[in-house]
Amino acid sequence: MGGSRAARSLEPTDGPLTFEELQLAGRNRGMPLEALRYDLTPTGLHYLLAHWDIPAVEPDGWRLRVDGLVGSRVELTLEEIRARPRLSLPVTLECAGNGRARLRPRPVSQPWLLEAIGTAEWTGTPLRLLLEEVGIGPGATEVVFTGVDRGIQGGEEQGYARSLRLADALRSEVLLAYEMNGEPLQPQHGFPLRLVVPGWYGMASVKWLASIELVAEPFLGFQQEEAYRYQRDAADPGSAVTRMRPRALMIPPGIPDFYTRRRFLGAGPIDLEGRAWSGHGDVVRVEVGVDGRWSEATLDRPVGQFAWRRWACTWEATVGAHELSCRATDAGGNVQPVEQPWNYQGMGNNLVQRVAVTVR
Amino acid sequence: MGGSRAARSLEPTDGPLTFEELQLAGRNRGMPLEALRYDLTPTGLHYLLAHWDIPAVEPDGWRLRVDGLVGSRVELTLEEIRARPRLSLPVTLECAGNGRARLRPRPVSQPWLLEAIGTAEWTGTPLRLLLEEVGIGPGATEVVFTGVDRGIQGGEEQGYARSLRLADALRSEVLLAYEMNGEPLQPQHGFPLRLVVPGWYGMASVKWLASIELVAEPFLGFQQEEAYRYQRDAADPGSAVTRMRPRALMIPPGIPDFYTRRRFLGAGPIDLEGRAWSGHGDVVRVEVGVDGRWSEATLDRPVGQFAWRRWACTWEATVGAHELSCRATDAGGNVQPVEQPWNYQGMGNNLVQRVAVTVR
Known part of the structure; x- marks a missing residue:
């Protein structure tokens, strides 16, 4: 898996902030720390990171595809998902890169200081119930979530995709969320539907969901095996970033x-x-x-x-x-x-x- | 007026971005340009600049004070303001500093590239009607708007305050706004009440309004006479920033x-x-x-x-x-x-x- 790492990014630096880091800081949004006063972060103050562009999703044409190693493949409309059992949970989300720009030397990417956080009440349907309904096929070990957003990273064109091991995906708190703080998702938070994985850093909570696929082998996509790793250096395969540190x-x-x-x-x-x-x-x-x-x-x-x-x-x-x-x-x-x-x-x-x- | 300008800020630079500029970029929020697709910017994507902290205003204790050269001083509750004649207007707002970080040499402040924009539907009561009701006293030439937010800038502790000349304040489109896109203002956009001055750069649209004062002399506050000026250099008194350039x-x-x-x-x-x-x-x-x-x-x-x-x-x-x-x-x-x-x-x-x- 270490093969393509060399192409991924610049080396960490003690040098000044780059123009590219400023561009990223101007697009992505932190929560000003005085907003720690709120139990639930007002939607417009919650942190926000989008790897590429915020996509425009027309809800009428949109479907959630569930396939792979399932008993029966399904495609669901937003209304069908909203008609399923409903759960609301307050969840604190933090970007895995929060604090990056305080490191010396500084890894060069979105230059978060401390503000990549927020807590919202997310409402949706438990993923577990949907997976049990479609039937988890023999041999399934992971669940791959893919968003409709698309771009280039590390020299590779890709849609944003992440997996969870089956045991993590089946935890009762993992939601397919269509509301944030009692309102339909705003576009930047994943409209019409996103994953919310409580306890994990934000990269796991895939926005703008397009498909859910059950697979037998470990998922090797860029955002799983190249990005979001704890590495010593470019050659180190490292370990996966998962739950939020205290x-x-x-x-x-x-x-x-x-x-x-x-x-x-x-x-x-x-x-x-x-x-x-x-x-x-x-x-x-x-x-x-x-x-x-x-x-x-x-x-x-x-x-x-x-x-x-x-x-x-x-x-x-x-x-x-x-x-x-x-x-x-x-x-x-x-x-x-x-x-x-x-x-x-x-x-x-x-x-x-x-x-x-x-x-x- | 030019006396204290030397203390205001750093000189423009061809050097790299500073840590302080990064801190400001991490607090203030631009509108990612793909959001130009929306007629009205979703509230959570509208640009946002706060000079200091976003204040916590309890609506129950809050009053709008209208005084100075008026026929009768008043203090109004939010409910009293909401009961007044109501007007909704879509308004494009842009920060006067938008594009600053693209200049060479670069003035050192909030380092906007292009994203300090947004268009919302603002709902409130026309300022003109309120001023006519309280009575514009003889000799009044300007209206001073002061927010509850407080901090230090250019070495001077201050509340955020700006004035409009009476003729500008009396334009029928100037609003005391309590709703944005059909919802009560979010805290970061000026809850419970803000000024909205259509056509002008955003500094005129004072957030978290505390008082409106009619005065006879030109207002000389920091945000009027030191900041928000078109200047050649630190010694130049310059001219006031007013309406948005195309x-x-x-x-x-x-x-x-x-x-x-x-x-x-x-x-x-x-x-x-x-x-x-x-x-x-x-x-x-x-x-x-x-x-x-x-x-x-x-x-x-x-x-x-x-x-x-x-x-x-x-x-x-x-x-x-x-x-x-x-x-x-x-x-x-x-x-x-x-x-x-x-x-x-x-x-x-x-x-x-x-x-x-x-x-x-």
Whole structure:
């Protein structure tokens, strides 16, 4: 599988941001961190990454094709999917590349800092029920999801396609979603239908679904075997990016300077708050750091089994320059690192956030 | 007025993008150009610029204060404003800094390329009716609009505030808007109430309105007299940025490469299309350039008196590398330039778009 990796992208760099990275940042959208105040992110503030163009899908002509190793192939209209059993779940989604542009050297791709996150209530029909209905054929081991979006990456023309192993696809929380926050999907979030895989980084939640195929062999598409890998270097086959690593983020306190985004606030007790999540189990602990000294934050109940939870604490701010940070620990004992977890593609960088503030 | 300009910002540069510019690009949001396909931009795809943080406004405690040189000061609740005469208008809004990052040397601020645009249907009550009702006092010459958002810019702590001369404020299309595309404003678009000034660049359409004040003297606030000026250099007092210059944009044809965004398509007849607008009157002509040779596009009716109009043409694509472009002319005879209209702050850069394509 390592054969075509050389063609994929530029080498990581200590150099300045490229024009191409700026173009990507101008198209893809982060969630400004003050929006951590909302249990559910307003739809227009949720993060957004599209590899190529946002496609225009006419719902009348659109069908979801389910085929491969199934008992009976089907093609479903949106109305037929909407008529099936319905489930709503609040789900925190994060781009696997979140934090990439904070790595040194910097993998060159969409240059996320910290904002590639959001939590929405997704409504759809459980994938499991559909797969059971069409019948899972003998020998099926994976499910391949393909979107209608199309483009070129790593020198290869392709439609966006990802697979899940059958056991992951059959988890009861995996949705074929047609609503976000109680409204039909906006075009940029996958209209008319997308996959939502709670707990996983966003690349698994394929947008603009065209087909679902059951297969017997591991899927070797570009977005599975080339992109979204934890690699040491270009030659390393690496391992697949799957579930979200634990992360806590803070609403930067005080008021910002327009250009530097440095924060300014007055001395005295300051309420600090944010959100924390993990794809490996509940967040069980959030610590807040002030100039490197850590203390415990209190935790609210999670917004849902697969969604972030609010944390809060009070800081007695004293005049001067300070660095605030926060870090999450999940039920699996995973803790956010204070040293960068570098890898070649810039995946899963859950290095702790640092917020520079001036108290005056 | 020129006194504090030296403190405002960095000098324009031919150097690489800064970390601070990346931070701004990660917060503010452009409209991917394929969304030019929509008459009305889906709310979550409309461009967005916030100087500081998106404020959290509780509608119950919020009041709009109208005071200064008025017959009677008032404070209005959102319900009282919603009960007033109602007007809906499709309006194209563009950030005055759109195109800034394409200038050489590059003014250092939010690094927009071409995406700081959008068209929405805004619903609200005409400002004129409210001003007439409270009574315009003798001597009033300007109306000052202040938002609840607060931060630091150019070394100065401030709330966002802009003025309109009385004659501009009394134009019948100026709205106090509480709905966007038929829904209450999302927080990032100015909830609960914003000004919408059709035809003007976006800085005039003050979000998160807190107060409206009638005054006798020209307003000298930072966002009026320091920012949003067409200046030659830091010492030049310059002239105020007001209405949108004409611009045409094209949906980039074919499919993109993920990283370079270069476009690829097959030979043969290709439908090119986009949108064009101007704040100085109707767009009366759009030309499409192929490798520097210009021909006429056809124009649809405008989406509204203050909104963009669709243009289209067919291109017989031949194998090879090509550069496509488009340019608009408005009823005032204003034409988009093919050489950059450079200025110190990077305002109103309506240089023609250029799209690199490979036909294979």
